Amino acid sequence: MANQNNGVSSTTTATQPLWLLAEITYRCPLHCAFCYNPTDYDKHTQNELDTNSWLSVLNQARDLGAAQLGISGGEPLLRDDIEVIVEEAHQLGYYSNLITSGVGLTDKRIDAFKKGGLDHIQLSMHDITEEINNFITDTKTFKLKKKVAAMIKDRGYPMVLNVVIHRYNIDHIKEILEMAEALGADYVELANTQYYGWSLINRNQLMPTKEQIDHAEKITNQFRDKAGNKMKIFFVVPDYYAERPKKCMNGWGEVFMIVTANGDVLPCHSARVLPNMEFPNVKDSKIKGAWYDSPAFNKYRGDSWMKEPCKSCPEKENDLGGCRCQAFLLTGDAESADPVCSLSPNRNVIEKAVEDAQNPQLKTQPIIFRTDKNSKRINDGEEKERLAKFHALP
């Protein structure tokens, strides 16, 4: 990528966006402890974009080249205009995906989605046991999940199950995969928790041990060999246990664009944690200008922003220095190497996190569930001490 102007010039040769994630509401009936949504989301629940604004977002992003559309949240089904959004997405030629907990999916709505041209539905599942499902989501949704899975299958949709993996369900991987197979899943994502937002402040309660991860991966590989091509299984490796960071979002401002409930345009889910950054909002910016010309989208494009050890690293093209949000959250410096990297001078914070998560005293701290009440409390500064334990704010 030609990026010779310190990353802030409009002459930067940016690629086209291919994926648009529409986080159309932060309201959610579930209260998952591992949610990556911002802990201060309550600030953004009052000013959701209206239907026409979303239709305009879809049109503008499609013109730029976006072809994959995720409709997410919060729980998108809490909005009553998904039907209209799905229909527009189909007309425009998006391959559209509803990312849902299943709460609020009725026969009437799923039929309308099918008629409108929705391409697939990604359903979150949590465990094979009612106890863990209800505990980690702080709801009673276990039976509903299976019912919704059957509805999805019945309408001929590809069945995409997403299971966020953490300490409470990681030892059930085999049973989870057997359940997925019995439900007729076409794709299963075993997404090890990444630590942002709510999952970051609950990290000591959620993080499994290295032995648990290795075992889960082994079981997954065995299952994959047995199941063959019929059910595609993705095992997303948790980066705290990796040697090198992930190429976050496949590169900042390279292919992904997120529009949040209140209209902020972001290059990644948690970009708003970064300091001194102003993100464009669709209420006063066009998507094209946001993507190509906004200082925020240009700031970490390419590699000209890098410091050592990334700057001269022969591997920098592979991971682009990892995740800017993780670097900031854990080191206080958004331009430092992602501390997950074993070459980072701050790798010790990751080792400390892994250690803390196994400390019997720390891991019994109460979980803070993702609720409006907790988000308000965090906004009011009530959990400052807890936040400070996980955020290395400068």
Next chain:
Amino acid sequence: MTIKLDDIYKISPHHRFQWEKAQNCYVILFPEGMVKLNGGAGEVLNLVDGKTSVANITEILVKKFPDADGIDKDIIGMVELALEKAWIEKIN
């Protein structure tokens, strides 16, 4: 997987093949994925329609690109790859 000349294929269920104006290429879309196809691959998949056999696809593309050497092998290779990726499936 051996591809035979009288094989007929179609785009797999849950997949969509389309022309992308912004990208100026054909793409194949599926859950959680999108692959941009280069010119030749796009031309081949564009003829995978559940009716046209591999032999007919080859015939059409040889006429369209008379100067391309060894095009028949490339076509078979592309069909093989698409089948391996499960973008297409055999119907006869």
